[in-house]
Every structure is written in C-alpha cells, then in structure tokens.
Amino acid sequence: MNRGELLAWLRTGDEGRLAQLFAMADGVRRLQVGPAIHLRGLIELSNGCRRSCLYCGLRRESALDRYRLSRDEVVGCARRALALGYGTVVLQAGEDPGLTRRGVSDYVRAIKGETGLAVTLGLGERSVDDLWAWRRAGADRYFMRFETSDPALFARLHPPLPRREPVDRVALLAVLREMGYEIGSGIMVGLPGQTFADLARSVELFAELDLDMVGVGPWIPHPGTPLPDLAAELAAVAAEQVTADEATTLKVVALARLVCPRANIPSTTALALTAGTQGRLRALESGANVVMPNLTPATNRRLYDIYPGKGATEAAVEDVDADLKQQIARLGRVVGSGPGPSLAFRMRT
Ligand code: 5AD
Secondary structure: OOHHHHHHHHHOOOHHHHHHHHHHHHHHHHHHHOOEEEEEEEEEEEOOOOOOOOOOOOOOOOOOOOOEOOHHHHHHHHHHHHHOOOOEEEEEEOOOOOOOHHHHHHHHHHHHHHHOOEEEEEOOOOOHHHHHHHHHHOOOEEEOOOEOOOHHHHHHHOOOOOOOOOOOHHHHHHHHHHOOOEEEEEEEEOOOOOOHHHHHHHHHHHHHOOOOEEEEEEOOOOOOOOHHHHHHHHHHHOOOOOOOOHHHHHHHHHHHHHHOOOOEOEOOHHHHHHHHHHHHHHHHOOOOOEEOOEOOOHHHHOOOOOOOOOOOOOOOHHHHHHHHHHHHHHOOOEEOOOOOOOHHHHHHO
C-alpha cells in the first residue's frame, strides 16, 4: 500500500468504506493467523522511571508512590498466568534504573525455570549489554513503541536524558531483531501535534521493520502531565491534527494487519478504556488477535498510573479472565494455546 492509499484510508469518514477496511483486515487475520486469540499475562514490574515524557503519568516528576515487585511476586504472577492457561507473560515497567541487568536476568530465568512461559520485555531504552544479557537469560521478545514517526515530535514529547544523545528507537529495534528477539513496536494515536502523514509513515515503518508485534492505542490525556495544557499549541502546528478516538485507532490497527499480515496485534487497554468492552471487541474484529489481561497485584496496579483509569479495575483476575474467555467464544474465536510467537517469526527462523 502506498502513502496515498494509506492517507485515503486514514482520512475517510465514510462508514461504508471503513466497514470495508475493517472486514478486509479481519479477513487477512483469519487467513494468516486463524481464529486463535492469544492471552498474555501482563506484569507491571515497576512504576519507577528516570524519564520525563510529556504524556506519561509515570514520568519522574509525578508525585507517585513508587514500587518494584520482588522476584517472588513476579514468579507468583507468572504462576498465575500458567494456571489460567496463558503461554506468555509480558514484563513491563517504566525506565527504572533499579531494574538492573542482573535483577531482570534473575526474573527471566526464574520465570522460565519455574513456568516455561514465553517472556516478553517492555522496559524502555536500555543498553545493548542489558538487552543481550536478558536475551541470554531466555527472554523471547522485546517491545518498544516508537510512539510517532516524526522525530521532532518524538523528541519534544520524549526528551532525551540530560547530557545524552537521543536514542533512535527504530535503529534499536533492528538491533533487538539481530539479537534474536521477536520485536514489537507501535504508536499512540491522537498525540498533540500528530498528523495523518505521521500515521501513514508509522504504518510504513511497521512494514519496513517487519514487526512481530504491533501495539496501537489512543493517547489518553493525563491531568498530572504537561501534555494536556500543550495540546492546543501543538495541534496548531500540525496541519491536520489527528483525534485520539476509537475510529482512528481502529483504522491504524486494521492497516497494521494489512501491512504486517503475520504479526501479533493486541487489542490494547487504552482502546478498551476509551471505547469500552465493545471497542476491545471491535479491534479483535478489525485485525487484532491478542489481549493482555493484567496480572499485577492490585495494590501495585493502582500505582501504575500511565494514564487515568489504567489500574482502576477492582475486578479479580479470575473474573476478568472468565469474562474475556466468554467474549472470545461469543466472537466465534478460540483461546490460543502455547507461547504463540508471531507467524512472521516462525517463518523467518
Ligand atoms: N495515553 C495512552 N498511552 C500512553 N502511553 C504512555 N502514556 C500514555 C497516555 N497518556 C503508552 C506509550 C508507551 C506505553 C507503555 O504506554 O505508548 O509506549
């Protein structure tokens, strides 16, 4: 698909054409990856962060009680994932220097040793030595969104560490691929200052990187961050400000499926927050094939305050899991079994 075609899909408000796009993505999903919806157990390791991203509630300036899960807590969450039949755990955290090379390697080895589950890491921009050590410890996948394809906007919203060169996330993803990781990336939709051209270029980058996983969710304004107050000013700079709504997010999910037909694509929590359960289901019928139920202990989860509402659910893990499995059955789909690597990865190796 060329830039013009991508832009045409992204700009259209025509309900009929949109239904066509979503049906096409659903068809490609069915043909390529089949009916399985993989469940990944999300474990939010730490809400500590050394960065100052303008959109994120975990930024270092946030007055937030900070936590870091112990090895036993992490292994406990992984055992729960295993008991629920999941094949993968996703270890996510802020960019917390207290999550050391040794510490994370220990978590990964313990999970692999005691559960055998596949391990996905999403721990931000880390040194090549850290990433190598974790790969050697047994981590299977690494996830790092590039957030926007526009380097100037990215630098504005995601300031580099003081006295450090900015990290080129796209280049780092290529390094992760060389290390043998399955790689995931993605963007937020509707960031202040984001244009349709940025979304189109982002979709092209998904294809160029040949991503194994593509995560896309709407930007959710967090009142404790600077970005909501800057939104009007940044939107004025963007020729055509993209809105952070369900329809635009679903378009990007569908386009991601068309350009990365063999990738794993989650229906994200941010989308479910913006568009409810129905929104989550619509993504699963527009190209997505993964859901990531949160297994973080409730007290910690409340503190993983990336955006408002993120850790709000009071429902027990078992109830959320049962609901989800029921919804999957109602869609006429099945719960995926095994580690569920991307088909792209399986064909590449
Ligand atoms: N709204 C939506 N998504 C957000 N993220 C961070 N802050 C927000 C926000 N305010 C997303 C980023 C990051 C992922 C962990 O969470 O895309 O990569």
